[in-house]
Amino acid sequence: MRRMTSIFPPAPPLGSSMLPARASAEARKLIALRRSTSKRGLIAPGPSQEALNDFLTVAARVPDHRRLAPWRFLVFEGQARADFNERAVEIQKQENPEATETMLADTAGYFTRAPVVIAVISSPDVTHKTPVWEQELSCGAVCHNLLLTANASGWAGCWLTEWIAFSEGINTLLGLTEHERVAGYIYLGTAKENPHERLRPDLTSKIQRWTTEQAI
Numbered sequence: 029m030r031r032m033t034s035i036f037p038p039a040p041p042l043g044s045s046m047l048p049a050r051a052s053a054e055a056r057k058l059i060a061l062r063r064s065t066s067k068r069g070l071i072a073p074g075p076s077q078e079a080l081n082d083f084l085t086v087a088a089r090v091p092d093h094r095r096l097a098p099w100r101f102l103v104f105e106g107q108a109r110a111d112f113n114e115r116a117v118e119i120q121k122q123e124n125p126e127a128t129e130t131m132l133a134d135t136a137g138y139f140t141r142a143p144v145v146i147a148v149i150s151s152p153d154v155t156h157k158t159p160v161w162e163q164e165l166s167c168g169a170v171c172h173n174l175l176l177t178a179n180a181s182g183w184a185g186c187w188l189t190e191w192i193a194f195s196e197g198i199n200t201l202l203g204l205t206e207h208e209r210v211a212g213y214i215y216l217g218t219a220k221e222n223p224h225e226r227l228r229p230d231l232t233s234k235i236q237r238w239t240t241e242q243a244i
């Protein structure tokens with residue numbers, strides 16, 4: 029897999045004239061053919077810290093109503109991944125006494141399934157007039173932008189939640205505040221093998237043209 033080592037273009041000075049669109053065959057191909065890599069299919073190497081900082085800057089360039097930046101990142105690399113796993117197993121035992129040995133063994137390997145894991149935290153300002161729903165959608169856009177940005181730089185990845193995105197104990201471990209939630213864990217690395225095409229929704233049932241006749 030060819031990797032892009034050069035960093036992304038820096039944001040131009042504030043107020044610069046920008047292109048409203050950038051026709052790009054490569055970008056179209058990237059989006060049309062994007063594919064997640066299975067959680068069991070990611071191996072080392074992963075992006076360097078420098079590359080990752082660059083991805084995160086670019087990934088955060090999402091639509092964001094009233095510029096609240098209602099998200100933040102927690103990066104897990106190296107030993108931090110194993111340390112997280114260990115604590116997560118303890119939390120799972122406390123929160124789910126019925127967790128089987130298999131479930132605990134799975135958790136014990138969660139963050140070491142990839143060289144880099146990024147927890148994308150939805151961090152809405154619940155007192156702001158911008159609805160929380162919109163702030164959360166902006167965070168979802170960050171997750172996908174991050175995956176696409178990593179893919180565009182030659183890294184494989186996937187967006188997972190699993191029980192660790194819905195656990196009070198994990199939220200405390202990660203230092204989340206009352207209204208914060210994990211939007212996703214983005215696992216990044218190298219694909220062990222190429223993923224295969226999967227069934228895609230039939231878009232004919234998903235696209236309608238609205239007309240006034242449909243209005244009640």
Ligand SMILES: Cc1cc2nc3c(=O)[nH]c(=O)nc-3n(C[C@H](O)[C@H](O)[C@H](O)COP(=O)(O)O)c2cc1C
Pocket residue numbers: 062063064065186187188189190211212226
């Ligand atoms: C918010 C969110 C959470 C997800 N959580 C999981 C998960 O916990 N486990 C899983 O196997 N796939 C999960 N997925 C699905 C994968 O990220 C991926 O989309 C799926 O495997 C299909 O691959 P594709 O992205 O190439 O279509 C999640 C997707 C989203 C958007």
